[in-house]
Amino acid sequence: MPSCQTGAALSSGHDQAGENKASRLLEMLRQVKDFRAARGKMYDLHFVLAVAVVATLAGAANYRQIGRRSGDLPQRLLAQIGAPYDYFRAAYVAPGESTIREVLTNVDADLLDLLVGVWLHECATRDHDGDLVISLDGKVLRGAWTTGNKQVKLFAAMIHGEGVVVAQTQVPDDTNETTQVENLVKILKHKRGRTIATADAAHTQFRTAILLHKRGIDYVLTVKRNQPTLYRQVFERCLPLLQQTPGHDEEERSHGRIKRWTTWTTTAEDIRFPFARTIAVIRRDEFDLEGNRLTREYAFIITNLRGGRAAPAAIHTHVRLHWGIENRVHYIRDTAWQEDACRAHLGNGPRNLAILRNLALGLLRLHGVKKVKEALEHIAADRNRALQFLAT
Missing domain, CATH: 3.90.350.10 (Transposase Inhibitor Protein From Tn5; Chain A, domain 1)
Known part of the structure; x- marks a missing residue:
């Protein structure tokens, strides 16, 4: 029996942190076609993309930084964006850098x-x-x-x-x-x-x-x-x-x-x-x-x-x-996310990273943020703060 189930399939016994504030964003990301084979796939594509969006909102500028931000996302936030639940660890789990790199390099830009x-x-x-x-x-x-x-x-x-x-x-x-x-x-x-x-x-x-x-x-x-x-x-x-x-x-x-x-x-x-x-x-x-x-x-x-x-x-x-x-x-993309210093070059990676920055910047703008760099630092200090920006 597999140890992980997607967050959407969990019973009410697991904390869903109330109403899912990110539902509209996740609905949009679900429309992206998954290029991966079903066998051995642990994370839904829309969840990996949502993790990358949250990490970008926390100031991540490249694959390595997105992977690091992914590794310390709080449980409440992971539940909101559809993380699978690992019954052996009794916790929601998130993808590492290699999975994130594979997805952003190959997903249809x-x-x-x-x-x-x-x-x-x-x-x-x-x-x-x-x-x-x-x-x-x-x-x-x-x-x-x-x-x-x-x-x-x-x-x-x-x-x-x-x-x-x-x-x-x-x-x-x-x-x-x-x-x-x-x-x-x-x-x-x-x-x-x-x-x-x-x-x-x-x-x-x-x-x-x-x-x-x-x-x-x-x-x-x-x-x-x-x-x-x-x-x-x-x-x-x-x-x-x-x-x-x-x-x-x-x-x-x-x-x-x-x-x-x-x-x-x-x-x-x-x-x-x-x-x-x-x-x-x-x-x-x-x-x-x-x-x-x-x-x-x-x-x-x-x-x-x-x-x-x-x-x-x-x-x-x-x-x-x-x-x-x-x-x-x-x-803003150059200064807040050091876009010109990013060396990602394989496949669709450069463009998909730019799309994430556009999306993160758009979410901040839609919520009236004027000082983007300060907002990224504010979210990085407590990743749960990203939830207010995921809601649209």
Whole structure:
């Protein structure tokens, strides 16, 4: 007779710690197909993934750290996330590093990314009645390499404001992120308002604008000299605006500097770009505290939005929040989880570890956490604290 049974099959004699707060998360993870043979399998796949999520919430950055966190998870928490019960030890048991490494190296990363993104999207927009604005941007995992001896690069979509990654895909070795827009946005559906995508100048291409339009997604794109004809047209149209009263002016003080953003908009009439309706120029000035200007730069924007959605204040907000994907996702993954220092490179491991970080970060964001590093340390001090973040 086997000594272990899954937590779901236990009688009421074993402590289930009350209502299972992680039930919705576990339900999502159960949809991931198990690649392992049934013979000799001790742990359900969704349980191994849940352990990895909890360990990531406790700051684990690689296989070894996830294995160590797994080894000292409290019994109450293990029961909540579906651990098997060992009658010989009279305790719930958790997988070690080798099992975790095998699972994360071989589990289907496309499916896991899809499930996690859709689930976080649903959680983040459950009570979202307005427009959904997302940033599109790529990130290189500098410590991870593919079988083709290329660095692993991921392309993701993050909801403005919430800072939650709701879609991600891996960029093939022989191409770049501009070819992966369709793969990324095909799962994004928002029925309560418009979906608006912001992206940097690399995506300011005819093909991308047409693709987003076909998907019912509006765009706000930066125009630079990689599109010389378009840049010249937008520049010449915007130049007279700088002599006029701006439509929006915003200023803030931080880090011993005064920063000011000034925005003008006009119609995109005669601008040759698919479905373009509005263009804008944003002037960014930086001053010292005595009012001496230190820097000045201009950003040119093109969008298919018009009316109130393309008002100067709205354009300013979209462009500023776009870079939140760098500060609120990429930077956090690098600093809180040392992503660029992680040397995992076999199979789907690098991408699956990144998915775990996106999921952990999303769970923290959904619960209003602003200081991520402090939250990870708080959970690491008492793993039972992870339960409040697993509940969605």
